[in-house]
Amino acid sequence: MASEHDTDRRTARISAPSTASQARDTLRDAILRGEYLPGERLVEAQLCERLQASRFNVRAALQDLAAEGLVEVQRNRGAQVRKVSMAEAVEITEVRMVVEGLIAARAAERVTPDQATELDEIAVLMRRAVEAGEYRRYSDLNVRLHALVREIAGHQTADRIVETLRGQLVRHQYMLSLLPGRPQMSLPQHERIIAAIRDHDAKVAEAAMREHIASVIEALRSMDYLGPA
Protein backbone atom coordinates (compact mmCIF):
# COMPACT_ATOMS: atom_id res chain seq x y z
CA MET A 1 0.00 0.00 0.00
CA ALA A 2 2.91 2.27 -0.64
CA SER A 3 1.86 5.46 -2.35
CA GLU A 4 3.86 6.21 -5.43
CA HIS A 5 4.35 9.48 -7.17
CA ASP A 6 7.26 9.07 -9.49
CA THR A 7 6.38 11.67 -12.08
CA ASP A 8 7.44 14.50 -9.85
CA ARG A 9 10.85 15.27 -11.29
CA ARG A 10 11.03 17.85 -14.02
CA THR A 11 12.65 15.31 -16.28
CA ALA A 12 9.77 15.02 -18.69
CA ARG A 13 10.16 11.30 -19.00
CA ILE A 14 7.23 9.84 -20.80
CA SER A 15 7.36 6.25 -19.75
CA ALA A 16 7.56 5.46 -16.09
CA PRO A 17 6.39 1.88 -16.60
CA SER A 18 6.83 0.89 -12.98
CA THR A 19 5.50 -2.48 -13.97
CA ALA A 20 5.35 -3.82 -10.45
CA SER A 21 2.75 -1.42 -9.08
CA GLN A 22 1.02 -1.27 -12.44
CA ALA A 23 0.48 -5.02 -12.43
CA ARG A 24 -0.81 -4.82 -8.89
CA ASP A 25 -3.31 -2.09 -9.69
CA THR A 26 -4.53 -3.78 -12.84
CA LEU A 27 -5.03 -7.07 -11.06
CA ARG A 28 -6.81 -5.42 -8.17
CA ASP A 29 -9.18 -3.69 -10.56
CA ALA A 30 -9.84 -6.96 -12.32
CA ILE A 31 -10.70 -8.71 -9.08
CA LEU A 32 -12.83 -5.83 -7.82
CA ARG A 33 -14.56 -5.71 -11.17
CA GLY A 34 -15.47 -9.34 -10.72
CA GLU A 35 -13.46 -10.72 -13.61
CA TYR A 36 -12.04 -13.29 -11.26
CA LEU A 37 -14.55 -14.97 -8.98
CA PRO A 38 -13.93 -15.78 -5.32
CA GLY A 39 -12.18 -19.10 -4.99
CA GLU A 40 -10.84 -18.96 -8.51
CA ARG A 41 -7.23 -19.93 -8.86
CA LEU A 42 -4.84 -17.28 -10.02
CA VAL A 43 -2.17 -19.03 -12.02
CA GLU A 44 0.96 -16.96 -12.35
CA ALA A 45 1.65 -17.88 -15.96
CA GLN A 46 -1.85 -16.87 -17.01
CA LEU A 47 -1.59 -13.56 -15.19
CA CYS A 48 1.66 -12.85 -16.98
CA GLU A 49 -0.17 -12.73 -20.29
CA ARG A 50 -3.25 -11.03 -18.89
CA LEU A 51 -1.21 -8.26 -17.28
CA GLN A 52 1.61 -8.16 -19.80
CA ALA A 53 4.09 -8.47 -16.99
CA SER A 54 6.87 -10.78 -16.00
CA ARG A 55 6.35 -13.51 -13.48
CA PHE A 56 8.42 -11.60 -11.00
CA ASN A 57 6.06 -8.66 -11.05
CA VAL A 58 2.98 -10.86 -11.07
CA ARG A 59 4.25 -12.56 -7.98
CA ALA A 60 4.88 -9.24 -6.26
CA ALA A 61 1.38 -8.10 -7.16
CA LEU A 62 -0.14 -11.27 -5.70
CA GLN A 63 1.78 -10.77 -2.50
CA ASP A 64 0.59 -7.19 -2.21
CA LEU A 65 -3.01 -8.12 -2.78
CA ALA A 66 -2.69 -10.90 -0.24
CA ALA A 67 -1.65 -8.29 2.29
CA GLU A 68 -4.74 -6.30 1.35
CA GLY A 69 -6.89 -9.35 1.94
CA LEU A 70 -8.09 -9.67 -1.63
CA VAL A 71 -6.31 -12.88 -2.47
CA GLU A 72 -5.05 -15.81 -0.47
CA VAL A 73 -1.74 -17.49 -1.15
CA GLN A 74 -0.80 -20.93 0.06
CA ARG A 75 2.73 -22.13 -0.11
CA ASN A 76 3.36 -24.32 -3.13
CA ARG A 77 -0.32 -24.11 -3.99
CA GLY A 78 -0.53 -20.72 -5.57
CA ALA A 79 -3.01 -17.93 -5.10
CA GLN A 80 -6.75 -17.68 -5.32
CA VAL A 81 -9.29 -14.93 -4.94
CA ARG A 82 -10.23 -14.82 -1.30
CA LYS A 83 -13.64 -16.17 -0.47
CA VAL A 84 -15.27 -13.99 2.14
CA SER A 85 -17.82 -15.95 4.12
CA MET A 86 -21.02 -14.42 5.40
CA ALA A 87 -19.67 -14.34 8.96
CA GLU A 88 -16.52 -12.61 7.78
CA ALA A 89 -18.50 -10.08 5.79
CA VAL A 90 -20.42 -9.20 8.94
CA GLU A 91 -17.20 -8.91 10.94
CA ILE A 92 -15.65 -6.68 8.34
CA THR A 93 -18.68 -4.45 8.27
CA GLU A 94 -18.74 -4.27 12.04
CA VAL A 95 -15.22 -2.92 12.07
CA ARG A 96 -16.10 -0.58 9.26
CA MET A 97 -19.02 0.63 11.35
CA VAL A 98 -16.89 1.80 14.26
CA VAL A 99 -14.12 3.24 12.11
CA GLU A 100 -16.51 5.16 9.88
CA GLY A 101 -18.15 6.32 13.08
CA LEU A 102 -14.83 7.79 14.13
CA ILE A 103 -14.47 9.39 10.73
CA ALA A 104 -17.92 10.96 10.93
CA ALA A 105 -17.20 12.34 14.37
CA ARG A 106 -13.99 13.90 13.21
CA ALA A 107 -15.65 15.25 10.09
CA ALA A 108 -18.17 17.02 12.30
CA GLU A 109 -15.33 18.65 14.19
CA ARG A 110 -13.46 19.84 11.14
CA VAL A 111 -16.06 20.58 8.50
CA THR A 112 -15.77 23.98 6.80
CA PRO A 113 -18.73 26.04 5.53
CA ASP A 114 -17.87 25.16 1.93
CA GLN A 115 -17.79 21.50 2.73
CA ALA A 116 -21.10 21.77 4.58
CA THR A 117 -22.63 23.26 1.45
CA GLU A 118 -21.28 20.39 -0.61
CA LEU A 119 -22.78 17.91 1.84
CA ASP A 120 -26.16 19.60 1.60
CA GLU A 121 -25.98 19.42 -2.19
CA ILE A 122 -25.44 15.70 -2.02
CA ALA A 123 -28.39 15.39 0.33
CA VAL A 124 -30.63 17.18 -2.14
CA LEU A 125 -29.44 15.06 -5.05
CA MET A 126 -29.93 11.90 -3.03
CA ARG A 127 -33.50 12.74 -2.18
CA ARG A 128 -34.25 13.53 -5.81
CA ALA A 129 -32.64 10.29 -6.96
CA VAL A 130 -34.70 8.21 -4.57
CA GLU A 131 -37.92 10.02 -5.47
CA ALA A 132 -37.21 9.44 -9.15
CA GLY A 133 -36.35 5.81 -8.55
CA GLU A 134 -32.87 6.29 -9.98
CA TYR A 135 -31.18 3.79 -7.72
CA ARG A 136 -28.00 3.59 -9.70
CA ARG A 137 -27.55 7.30 -9.34
CA TYR A 138 -28.34 7.04 -5.64
CA SER A 139 -25.68 4.38 -5.24
CA ASP A 140 -23.12 6.66 -6.89
CA LEU A 141 -24.09 9.50 -4.59
CA ASN A 142 -23.71 7.17 -1.64
CA VAL A 143 -20.14 6.46 -2.64
CA ARG A 144 -19.54 10.16 -3.14
CA LEU A 145 -20.98 11.01 0.26
CA HIS A 146 -18.81 8.54 2.14
CA ALA A 147 -15.76 9.73 0.21
CA LEU A 148 -16.52 13.37 1.00
CA VAL A 149 -16.99 12.61 4.68
CA ARG A 150 -13.63 10.86 4.71
CA GLU A 151 -12.04 13.80 2.95
CA ILE A 152 -13.46 16.22 5.49
CA ALA A 153 -12.24 14.09 8.37
CA GLY A 154 -8.74 13.89 6.93
CA HIS A 155 -7.91 10.83 8.98
CA GLN A 156 -5.32 8.94 6.99
CA THR A 157 -5.11 5.91 9.22
CA ALA A 158 -8.85 5.40 9.34
CA ASP A 159 -9.06 6.03 5.62
CA ARG A 160 -6.58 3.34 4.78
CA ILE A 161 -8.36 0.79 6.91
CA VAL A 162 -11.81 1.56 5.57
CA GLU A 163 -10.49 1.37 2.03
CA THR A 164 -8.95 -2.01 2.68
CA LEU A 165 -12.09 -3.33 4.33
CA ARG A 166 -14.32 -2.06 1.53
CA GLY A 167 -12.20 -3.86 -1.03
CA GLN A 168 -12.63 -7.14 0.76
CA LEU A 169 -16.36 -7.25 0.30
CA VAL A 170 -17.13 -5.47 -2.93
CA ARG A 171 -18.95 -8.57 -4.05
CA HIS A 172 -21.24 -8.56 -1.06
CA GLN A 173 -21.89 -4.85 -1.34
CA TYR A 174 -22.91 -5.29 -4.93
CA MET A 175 -25.49 -7.83 -3.89
CA LEU A 176 -26.61 -5.46 -1.15
CA SER A 177 -27.38 -2.69 -3.55
CA LEU A 178 -29.85 -4.98 -5.25
CA LEU A 179 -31.91 -5.43 -2.10
CA PRO A 180 -35.32 -3.85 -2.62
CA GLY A 181 -36.30 -1.04 -0.28
CA ARG A 182 -32.74 -0.20 0.77
CA PRO A 183 -32.72 3.37 -0.59
CA GLN A 184 -35.93 4.27 1.21
CA MET A 185 -34.42 3.01 4.43
CA SER A 186 -30.97 4.50 4.06
CA LEU A 187 -31.94 7.96 2.80
CA PRO A 188 -33.08 9.30 6.18
CA GLN A 189 -30.00 7.78 7.76
CA HIS A 190 -27.80 9.64 5.30
CA GLU A 191 -29.68 12.83 5.94
CA ARG A 192 -29.11 12.50 9.68
CA ILE A 193 -25.39 11.97 9.13
CA ILE A 194 -25.18 15.05 6.94
CA ALA A 195 -27.18 17.21 9.32
CA ALA A 196 -25.04 16.21 12.29
CA ILE A 197 -21.79 16.93 10.50
CA ARG A 198 -23.10 20.25 9.24
CA ASP A 199 -24.04 21.15 12.82
CA HIS A 200 -20.59 20.21 14.15
CA ASP A 201 -22.17 17.62 16.42
CA ALA A 202 -19.55 14.90 16.61
CA LYS A 203 -21.42 12.57 18.94
CA VAL A 204 -24.59 12.58 16.89
CA ALA A 205 -22.63 12.21 13.68
CA GLU A 206 -20.87 9.16 15.01
CA ALA A 207 -24.09 7.64 16.28
CA ALA A 208 -25.85 8.28 12.98
CA MET A 209 -23.07 6.74 10.96
CA ARG A 210 -22.98 3.70 13.18
CA GLU A 211 -26.73 3.32 12.98
CA HIS A 212 -26.53 3.53 9.22
CA ILE A 213 -23.90 0.84 8.89
CA ALA A 214 -25.61 -1.28 11.53
CA SER A 215 -28.61 -1.41 9.24
CA VAL A 216 -26.28 -2.50 6.45
CA ILE A 217 -25.18 -5.35 8.70
CA GLU A 218 -28.80 -6.28 9.27
CA ALA A 219 -29.38 -6.31 5.52
CA LEU A 220 -26.29 -8.47 5.07
CA ARG A 221 -27.60 -10.96 7.59
CA SER A 222 -30.97 -11.03 5.90
CA MET A 223 -29.49 -12.04 2.60
CA ASP A 224 -29.77 -15.69 1.77
CA TYR A 225 -26.17 -16.20 0.99
CA LEU A 226 -25.57 -18.72 -1.74
CA GLY A 227 -22.88 -21.14 -0.60
CA PRO A 228 -19.44 -21.60 -2.02
CA ALA A 229 -19.06 -22.17 -5.71
Added chain:
Amino acid sequence: MASEHDTDRRTARISAPSTASQARDTLRDAILRGEYLPGERLVEAQLCERLQASRFNVRAALQDLAAEGLVEVQRNRGAQVRKVSMAEAVEITEVRMVVEGLIAARAAERVTPDQATELDEIAVLMRRAVEAGEYRRYSDLNVRLHALVREIAGHQTADRIVETLRGQLVRHQYMLSLLPGRPQMSLPQHERIIAAIRDHDAKVAEAAMREHIASVIEALRSMDYLGPA
Protein backbone atom coordinates in the same frame (compact mmCIF):
# COMPACT_ATOMS: atom_id res chain seq x y z
CA MET B 1 23.80 -10.91 17.59
CA ALA B 2 21.71 -13.85 16.46
CA SER B 3 19.37 -14.39 19.37
CA GLU B 4 17.62 -17.27 17.69
CA HIS B 5 16.75 -20.40 19.54
CA ASP B 6 16.91 -22.67 16.53
CA THR B 7 19.17 -25.17 18.14
CA ASP B 8 16.22 -27.45 18.67
CA ARG B 9 16.97 -29.72 15.76
CA ARG B 10 19.81 -32.05 16.34
CA THR B 11 20.95 -31.38 12.82
CA ALA B 12 23.90 -29.29 13.81
CA ARG B 13 23.33 -26.98 10.90
CA ILE B 14 24.51 -23.54 11.83
CA SER B 15 22.60 -21.62 9.24
CA ALA B 16 18.92 -22.38 9.05
CA PRO B 17 17.60 -22.06 5.50
CA SER B 18 15.41 -19.14 6.36
CA THR B 19 12.28 -19.27 4.28
CA ALA B 20 10.23 -16.28 3.27
CA SER B 21 7.89 -16.17 6.24
CA GLN B 22 10.72 -17.00 8.61
CA ALA B 23 12.73 -14.05 7.35
CA ARG B 24 9.71 -11.83 7.70
CA ASP B 25 9.04 -12.86 11.28
CA THR B 26 12.65 -12.51 12.30
CA LEU B 27 12.91 -9.07 10.77
CA ARG B 28 9.66 -7.96 12.35
CA ASP B 29 10.87 -9.08 15.74
CA ALA B 30 14.12 -7.22 15.23
CA ILE B 31 12.30 -4.02 14.35
CA LEU B 32 9.82 -4.37 17.20
CA ARG B 33 12.67 -5.12 19.55
CA GLY B 34 14.23 -1.85 18.51
CA GLU B 35 17.34 -3.24 16.88
CA TYR B 36 16.61 -1.06 13.90
CA LEU B 37 15.64 2.50 14.69
CA PRO B 38 12.93 4.46 12.91
CA GLY B 39 14.35 6.07 9.80
CA GLU B 40 17.20 3.63 9.59
CA ARG B 41 17.87 2.29 6.13
CA LEU B 42 17.36 -1.40 5.60
CA VAL B 43 19.84 -2.46 2.97
CA GLU B 44 18.92 -5.72 1.35
CA ALA B 45 22.44 -7.08 1.19
CA GLN B 46 22.96 -6.49 4.89
CA LEU B 47 19.68 -8.15 5.77
CA CYS B 48 20.67 -11.17 3.74
CA GLU B 49 23.51 -11.83 6.14
CA ARG B 50 21.60 -10.83 9.23
CA LEU B 51 18.69 -13.13 8.40
CA GLN B 52 20.66 -15.81 6.61
CA ALA B 53 18.25 -15.55 3.74
CA SER B 54 18.47 -14.93 0.04
CA ARG B 55 17.79 -11.50 -1.39
CA PHE B 56 14.57 -12.79 -2.85
CA ASN B 57 13.19 -13.69 0.56
CA VAL B 58 14.51 -10.54 2.15
CA ARG B 59 12.72 -8.52 -0.47
CA ALA B 60 9.51 -10.42 0.12
CA ALA B 61 9.83 -9.83 3.84
CA LEU B 62 10.32 -6.10 3.33
CA GLN B 63 7.25 -5.95 1.14
CA ASP B 64 5.18 -7.76 3.73
CA LEU B 65 6.31 -5.50 6.53
CA ALA B 66 5.58 -2.49 4.34
CA ALA B 67 2.01 -3.73 4.06
CA GLU B 68 1.91 -3.99 7.83
CA GLY B 69 3.10 -0.42 8.11
CA LEU B 70 6.36 -1.23 9.88
CA VAL B 71 8.68 -0.26 7.07
CA GLU B 72 8.45 2.13 4.17
CA VAL B 73 9.76 1.28 0.73
CA GLN B 74 10.47 3.85 -1.95
CA ARG B 75 11.14 2.85 -5.48
CA ASN B 76 14.85 2.64 -6.24
CA ARG B 77 15.59 3.98 -2.81
CA GLY B 78 15.16 0.92 -0.72
CA ALA B 79 13.42 0.41 2.57
CA GLN B 80 13.66 2.07 5.93
CA VAL B 81 11.98 1.62 9.26
CA ARG B 82 8.87 3.73 9.21
CA LYS B 83 8.97 6.85 11.29
CA VAL B 84 5.64 7.34 13.00
CA SER B 85 5.05 10.98 13.77
CA MET B 86 3.22 12.16 16.83
CA ALA B 87 0.13 13.00 14.80
CA GLU B 88 0.15 9.58 13.23
CA ALA B 89 0.56 7.90 16.60
CA VAL B 90 -2.55 9.73 17.79
CA GLU B 91 -4.46 8.73 14.67
CA ILE B 92 -3.46 5.12 15.05
CA THR B 93 -4.51 5.10 18.67
CA GLU B 94 -7.81 6.72 17.81
CA VAL B 95 -8.62 3.91 15.43
CA ARG B 96 -7.46 1.41 17.99
CA MET B 97 -9.81 3.05 20.47
CA VAL B 98 -12.93 2.42 18.44
CA VAL B 99 -11.93 -1.06 17.30
CA GLU B 100 -10.99 -2.17 20.79
CA GLY B 101 -14.31 -0.68 21.89
CA LEU B 102 -16.03 -3.01 19.45
CA ILE B 103 -14.00 -5.90 20.77
CA ALA B 104 -14.92 -5.10 24.37
CA ALA B 105 -18.60 -4.90 23.49
CA ARG B 106 -18.49 -8.25 21.80
CA ALA B 107 -16.53 -9.76 24.64
CA ALA B 108 -19.29 -8.68 27.01
CA GLU B 109 -21.81 -10.49 24.83
CA ARG B 110 -19.88 -13.73 24.62
CA VAL B 111 -17.98 -14.08 27.86
CA THR B 112 -18.34 -17.43 29.63
CA PRO B 113 -18.27 -17.91 33.40
CA ASP B 114 -14.78 -19.39 33.22
CA GLN B 115 -13.52 -16.44 31.28
CA ALA B 116 -15.16 -14.05 33.71
CA THR B 117 -13.26 -15.73 36.51
CA GLU B 118 -10.03 -15.33 34.61
CA LEU B 119 -10.77 -11.65 34.09
CA ASP B 120 -11.37 -11.17 37.81
CA GLU B 121 -8.08 -12.87 38.56
CA ILE B 122 -6.27 -10.43 36.35
CA ALA B 123 -8.04 -7.57 38.09
CA VAL B 124 -6.82 -8.79 41.47
CA LEU B 125 -3.26 -9.22 40.25
CA MET B 126 -3.31 -5.79 38.68
CA ARG B 127 -4.37 -4.10 41.85
CA ARG B 128 -1.71 -5.93 43.80
CA ALA B 129 0.94 -5.01 41.26
CA VAL B 130 0.05 -1.33 41.42
CA GLU B 131 -0.06 -1.33 45.22
CA ALA B 132 3.34 -2.99 45.31
CA GLY B 133 4.71 -0.58 42.76
CA GLU B 134 5.63 -3.41 40.42
CA TYR B 135 5.00 -1.48 37.23
CA ARG B 136 6.72 -3.91 34.94
CA ARG B 137 4.43 -6.66 36.20
CA TYR B 138 1.46 -4.36 35.77
CA SER B 139 2.46 -3.69 32.19
CA ASP B 140 2.62 -7.41 31.49
CA LEU B 141 -0.82 -7.88 33.03
CA ASN B 142 -2.11 -5.07 30.87
CA VAL B 143 -0.97 -6.91 27.76
CA ARG B 144 -2.50 -10.12 29.08
CA LEU B 145 -5.80 -8.39 29.81
CA HIS B 146 -6.16 -6.91 26.34
CA ALA B 147 -5.21 -10.26 24.81
CA LEU B 148 -7.78 -12.10 26.92
CA VAL B 149 -10.51 -9.63 25.99
CA ARG B 150 -9.67 -10.14 22.34
CA GLU B 151 -9.76 -13.88 22.80
CA ILE B 152 -13.17 -13.70 24.44
CA ALA B 153 -14.53 -11.52 21.67
CA GLY B 154 -13.29 -13.89 18.98
CA HIS B 155 -13.42 -11.18 16.33
CA GLN B 156 -10.79 -12.14 13.81
CA THR B 157 -11.09 -9.05 11.65
CA ALA B 158 -10.85 -6.64 14.55
CA ASP B 159 -8.01 -8.69 16.01
CA ARG B 160 -5.93 -8.46 12.89
CA ILE B 161 -6.35 -4.71 12.67
CA VAL B 162 -5.56 -4.06 16.31
CA GLU B 163 -2.49 -6.24 16.04
CA THR B 164 -1.28 -4.33 13.00
CA LEU B 165 -1.91 -0.96 14.64
CA ARG B 166 -0.15 -1.99 17.83
CA GLY B 167 2.92 -2.98 15.88
CA GLN B 168 3.14 0.41 14.28
CA LEU B 169 3.70 2.24 17.53
CA VAL B 170 5.53 -0.10 19.83
CA ARG B 171 8.16 2.55 20.21
CA HIS B 172 5.66 5.14 21.39
CA GLN B 173 3.97 2.69 23.71
CA TYR B 174 7.27 1.96 25.32
CA MET B 175 7.74 5.63 26.06
CA LEU B 176 4.19 5.72 27.38
CA SER B 177 4.81 3.06 29.96
CA LEU B 178 7.50 5.28 31.43
CA LEU B 179 5.09 8.11 32.14
CA PRO B 180 4.74 8.52 35.89
CA GLY B 181 1.31 8.09 37.39
CA ARG B 182 -0.09 6.07 34.49
CA PRO B 183 -0.81 2.90 36.47
CA GLN B 184 -2.75 4.77 39.14
CA MET B 185 -4.87 6.33 36.43
CA SER B 186 -5.42 3.28 34.29
CA LEU B 187 -6.13 0.76 37.04
CA PRO B 188 -9.68 1.92 37.74
CA GLN B 189 -10.28 2.09 34.00
CA HIS B 190 -9.23 -1.50 33.64
CA GLU B 191 -11.42 -2.50 36.53
CA ARG B 192 -14.43 -0.87 34.93
CA ILE B 193 -13.78 -2.70 31.68
CA ILE B 194 -13.53 -6.01 33.45
CA ALA B 195 -16.65 -5.42 35.50
CA ALA B 196 -18.70 -4.47 32.47
CA ILE B 197 -17.62 -7.52 30.50
CA ARG B 198 -18.30 -9.77 33.48
CA ASP B 199 -21.78 -8.28 33.73
CA HIS B 200 -22.49 -8.82 30.05
CA ASP B 201 -23.02 -5.09 29.59
CA ALA B 202 -21.80 -4.45 26.05
CA LYS B 203 -22.49 -0.73 25.97
CA VAL B 204 -20.69 0.01 29.21
CA ALA B 205 -17.83 -2.26 28.22
CA GLU B 206 -17.37 -0.39 24.98
CA ALA B 207 -17.59 2.99 26.68
CA ALA B 208 -15.11 1.95 29.37
CA MET B 209 -12.62 0.64 26.81
CA ARG B 210 -12.90 3.80 24.75
CA GLU B 211 -12.46 5.97 27.81
CA HIS B 212 -9.38 3.98 28.74
CA ILE B 213 -7.73 4.36 25.35
CA ALA B 214 -8.84 7.98 25.14
CA SER B 215 -6.75 8.63 28.23
CA VAL B 216 -3.85 6.90 26.49
CA ILE B 217 -4.29 9.38 23.65
CA GLU B 218 -4.20 12.22 26.15
CA ALA B 219 -1.00 10.83 27.61
CA LEU B 220 0.45 10.53 24.12
CA ARG B 221 -0.34 14.17 23.41
CA SER B 222 1.17 15.23 26.70
CA MET B 223 4.50 13.70 25.85
CA ASP B 224 7.07 16.14 24.64
CA TYR B 225 7.87 14.35 21.47
CA LEU B 226 11.33 14.98 20.17
CA GLY B 227 11.01 16.11 16.58
CA PRO B 228 12.16 14.38 13.41
CA ALA B 229 15.82 13.50 13.08
Added chain:
DNA sequence: GCTTACAAGATTGTCAACAATTACCTCCAC
Protein backbone atom coordinates in the same frame (compact mmCIF):
# COMPACT_ATOMS: atom_id res chain seq x y z
C1' DG C 1 34.10 30.17 -2.56
C1' DC C 2 30.25 28.29 -4.73
C1' DT C 3 27.78 25.83 -8.12
C1' DT C 4 27.55 22.51 -11.73
C1' DA C 5 29.04 18.47 -14.46
C1' DC C 6 30.73 14.20 -14.46
C1' DA C 7 32.38 9.66 -13.02
C1' DA C 8 32.68 5.74 -9.72
C1' DG C 9 30.49 3.09 -6.40
C1' DA C 10 26.61 1.27 -4.12
C1' DT C 11 21.94 -0.26 -4.17
C1' DT C 12 17.81 -1.69 -6.04
C1' DG C 13 14.83 -3.55 -10.14
C1' DT C 14 14.20 -7.13 -13.43
C1' DC C 15 14.65 -11.25 -15.81
C1' DA C 16 15.14 -16.00 -17.45
C1' DA C 17 16.57 -20.47 -16.22
C1' DC C 18 16.55 -24.19 -12.96
C1' DA C 19 14.90 -26.90 -8.78
C1' DA C 20 11.20 -28.49 -5.82
C1' DT C 21 6.61 -29.37 -4.97
C1' DT C 22 1.99 -30.46 -6.08
C1' DA C 23 -1.89 -32.10 -8.96
C1' DC C 24 -3.53 -35.22 -12.20
C1' DC C 25 -3.91 -39.31 -14.75
C1' DT C 26 -2.98 -44.05 -15.87
C1' DC C 27 -2.40 -48.60 -14.68
C1' DC C 28 -2.45 -52.55 -11.82
C1' DA C 29 -3.86 -55.54 -7.94
C1' DC C 30 -7.59 -57.07 -5.30
Added chain:
DNA sequence: GTGGAGGTAATTGTTGACAATCTTGTAAGC
Protein backbone atom coordinates in the same frame (compact mmCIF):
# COMPACT_ATOMS: atom_id res chain seq x y z
C1' DG D 1 -15.59 -51.52 -9.42
C1' DT D 2 -12.51 -49.68 -5.99
C1' DG D 3 -8.30 -48.33 -3.98
C1' DG D 4 -3.58 -47.49 -4.22
C1' DA D 5 1.13 -46.91 -6.50
C1' DG D 6 3.66 -44.72 -9.66
C1' DG D 7 4.82 -41.64 -13.25
C1' DT D 8 4.01 -37.38 -15.89
C1' DA D 9 2.65 -32.69 -16.52
C1' DA D 10 1.67 -28.35 -14.50
C1' DT D 11 2.76 -24.98 -11.20
C1' DT D 12 5.27 -22.66 -7.86
C1' DG D 13 9.87 -21.63 -5.22
C1' DT D 14 14.58 -20.08 -5.63
C1' DT D 15 18.82 -18.57 -7.44
C1' DG D 16 22.25 -15.85 -9.64
C1' DA D 17 23.40 -12.60 -13.01
C1' DC D 18 22.64 -8.37 -15.32
C1' DA D 19 20.46 -3.73 -16.10
C1' DA D 20 18.62 0.58 -14.30
C1' DT D 21 18.81 3.92 -10.86
C1' DC D 22 20.39 6.62 -7.15
C1' DT D 23 24.22 8.41 -4.16
C1' DT D 24 28.66 10.06 -3.30
C1' DG D 25 32.98 12.06 -4.27
C1' DT D 26 35.81 14.82 -7.33
C1' DA D 27 37.16 18.32 -10.35
C1' DA D 28 36.34 21.99 -13.55
C1' DG D 29 34.24 26.53 -14.48
C1' DC D 30 32.41 30.92 -13.04
